[in-house]
């Protein structure tokens with residue numbers, strides 16, 4: 001059990017803390033038709049009229065595929081000791097399974113060697129939403145064969161990189177993949193099939209569980225985890241009804257994933273709420289899904305304040321907009337939500353370790369003037385959330401690392417290039433990267449291992 005770190009002065013982090021920054025393949029790479037890469041569901045979705053802001057696509061993005069060496073220099077300037085990135089499944093297996101594309105593997109091989117040469121530890125996310133379109137054409141995540149295809153993909157990648165990559169994240173945010181991709185249709189593949197939501201969640205968790213032993217076999221002595229977008233749910237009022245509504249939202253967003261991963265099964269109260277939507281599955285799946293993990297990746301941006309609703313079945317929950325500061329995404333700035341989430345995870349699930357795999361904020365940054373980008377609100381966001389993280393460590397949470405989202409401005413999914421999260425500003429005409437004040441500030445925090453003014 002992790003012990004309180006009262007030895008840490010306020011604002012100071014453990015000497016062995018992992019300091020990183022994070023990206024994802026489809027959001028930064030571009031080069032979507034280069035070196036044998038296959039089509040992904042995000043290629044198809046972003047090229048479908050009306051699906052993304054301004055019709056933006058990841059065709060070019062930040063052109064990281066050709067600029068990766070310069071981008072490693074950007075990381076060195078931040079003094080980070082780790083970099084979280086995702087591998088594009090369609091670069092490795094253009095049809096999703098079967099035929100391997102050697103140039104795709106070669107790209108990530110070069111990237112990993114470049115990172116290691118720079119003293120930066122690679123943390124690899126195997127799936128960050130860019131499913132090969134060929135698998136979607138065979139049913140996509142509602143089809144349990146996709147779970148098996150994911151395990152095969154994990155095998156190919158970890159056989160090639162597993163000797164040098166020792167930190168693996170199977171999936172990024174299965175809730176987003178399932179709910180936005182197959183329930184609301186706001187994300188690729190854009191399907192609006194409520195009845196597919198829970199089967200997709202199950203197949204994603206099964207894919208995760210099938211991949212864990214494969215990764216451990218091919219990448220000996222590695223750390224394996226999963227990244228979840230966890231939303232701390234607060235009752236908007238002090239009524240029993242609002243308390244119950246918060247518990248239902250917590251069940252929907254958090255416990256439906258945490259329980260099968262850490263406690264052996266889906267939460268009973270939510271099985272009753274979801275009723276006939278809960279898919280039938282082999283009980284043996286739960287043993288696969290519950291494969292022991294070395295860390296839980298947490299993406300935190302903002303909490304939710306909710307009240308009971310007579311509508312909105314079956315959750316009967318309504319989000320409440322509370323007073324406060326909001327980012328350009330319309331997300332409440334609430335660092336206490338990170339502290340409360342971390343301490344709750346430690347108390348209720350006791351993961352061996354927790355890593356904040358994403359935290360950051362979008363603001364409407366102005367283009368550089370005399371080489372500077374002033375983003376005081378983003379500095380304040382990071383400072384307040386890192387303070388919350390440090391308080392959680394002092395109080396005994398086994399928080400081992402933090403990855404700022406994101407290294408650079410990039411393709412923000414359905415929002416296209418209209419939202420900027422980067423520590424570096426990207427001019428999408430020239431693709432020039434310019435460090436923002438938040439990047440300069442973060443580099444000082446990382447170098448000193450403590451919060452700085």
Ligand SMILES: OC[C@@H]1[C@@H](O)[C@H](O)[C@@H](O)c2nc(CNc3ccccc3)cn21
Pocket residue numbers: 024027172173176229299301358405412421
């Ligand atoms: O939106 C910022 C980032 C995004 O760029 C990452 O690719 C993704 O991993 C990510 N997840 C969240 C939090 N979860 C979420 C909630 C609603 C819609 C989309 C994402 C934020 N972000």
